Amino acid sequence: MTDDPRLDPHFDARLSELISDAADGVEPREGLTAIRSRTRPDPKETPMSRNSSRNWLYAVSGAMVGTAAVIIAIAVVSQLNDDNGSTPTASQSQTQQSTPTPSESASDTPTSSGPSESTGTPIEAAVPVYFAGDGPRGTVLFREFQPGIGMDPVAQAAQAAVAGPARDPDYRTLWPSGTQATASYDGDVITVDLSGDLHDRPAGMSKKDANLAIQQLVYSVQGAAQARAGVQLLLGGQHTDQVLGQPASEPITNDEATKVLSLMSITSPEEGEKVSGSFGADGVNNAFEATFTWEVRDSTGKVVKNGFGTADGCCEVGKLFPWKAEIDLSGVAPGTYTFVAMNDDPSGGEGGGPDVDTRTIVVE
Structure with a gap:
């Protein structure tokens, strides 16, 4: 196995072949698992036998992640242009989940998975992350896949979502510069520990963008965990009443996809x-x-x-x-x-x- 999965000459080809398996939902477990397992570098290969067809456009920094995004609803055009936006929904328990079949289900709902799926052996393959981009209804979220860097995909997704960069130059993170994140999933709640001056909404950030930043993180870690689990945000390891001025005392659920994702x-x-x-x-x-x-x-x-x-x-x-x-x-x-x-x-x-x-x- 190579030290860096991005140098595997077959990574791009395999990812292109398999990545469509995850396109029908957020990231159906079967499809994403296939991507992760089949894009591992081949231990039988030697560096002398490799001739990479294309390097990844950048080296993923720190603990980054991938996942970017999409979904529906012409009916909510006016809502995304409203600077008041909606605030994240707090929930004491994990939201109900459905289980889409790869390449068949149209629901933007990842399947449920236990800790061994999301926080077990570090993965050196594709990780989904959501980033912000421009759309006709205002700023919305797009999903992209990033190469794994050999760590827990949930933790990688959290860090990539808040710190970037996206591979696509049209995408960006909405989180303040310097934000760092770690994350874990215990099979019930996804816990994300953030560092930075994040309690209040920064000057110049609209309420809508603050909510969308929270949703960017929520969708990313849910996609990596393969579960619509509630997301508990911490600041410096401590529970907090708000993050970016948005309620955060209870686990946060994902907003309806039609409000926040690109169509x-x-x-x-x-x-x-x-x-x-x-x-x-x-x-x-x-x-x-x-x-x-x-x-x-x-x-x-x-x-x-x-x-x-x-x-x-x-x-x-x-x-x-x-x-x-x-x-x-x-x-x-x-x-x-x-x-x-x-x-x-x-x-x-x-x-x-x-x-x-x-x-x-x-x-x-």
Whole structure:
């Protein structure tokens, strides 16, 4: 096994093949477990036999994590633009969970798992994390997968969510600079211990962004733990009445996905992925009549390829639905391009526009 999973030449290929298994829900346990187990470096390989097709775009710093995001509901457009936002919901007990089947369920609900799944042997594979990005309804959360760094994925996810950076330059963390986090899951409650001046909402941070920062962390650790468990926030190892000015005395549950997640998200290709000939794209969305379009744009913004597709479902509040597309690159010259996936816009351009996600790709 290599010391650094990001140097495994097969990591990117395996992750691209398997990552769609986790796209139908937040991170169904079976799909994410497959990603984690099958993306481990092969102990039979030697450094002399490796010729990496692509290095990861950056070295994950400290204890970082991955997971980014998506989901539904045209009906809540006005809520995300309201600076008053909603406050996190406190709960004494873990919320009820459902168990989606990989590549079938449209629910944004991870399966329940015990401590051995989330806090057992450190994992050197994909970890999901949520980051903030811009959408037509204002700031929303997107999910991305980051390579594991050999630690508890729940702890890694917590640190990555609050400290970043995201692999996709369009994404960002909403937490104040210098924030640090550790986390653990006991099979009932996820405990996140934060350090920094975080009791009150910082000057310049809106109430909506403070709530979304909390949800960014909640969705990230829940995704890594594979459970919609309540999240207990601590400050410096001590219980606190609030974090970023938001109630935190009790375990916090996730807000409804339609309030906080993007309605279009790309899972594959990954940011900076090298492609040639053709490539498969996939992700999750919730769009009018389940339709979406895709484009490949050159550095000037010119569309060199485009197409459309239909997701596996639509229009249900609180759910996202898998979509897939096969992109033929015939006639596309080698170079750097932007792959764009967007929902259909039922307003005909009169509203805020469609939900969109993008990835940089390198055509060889």
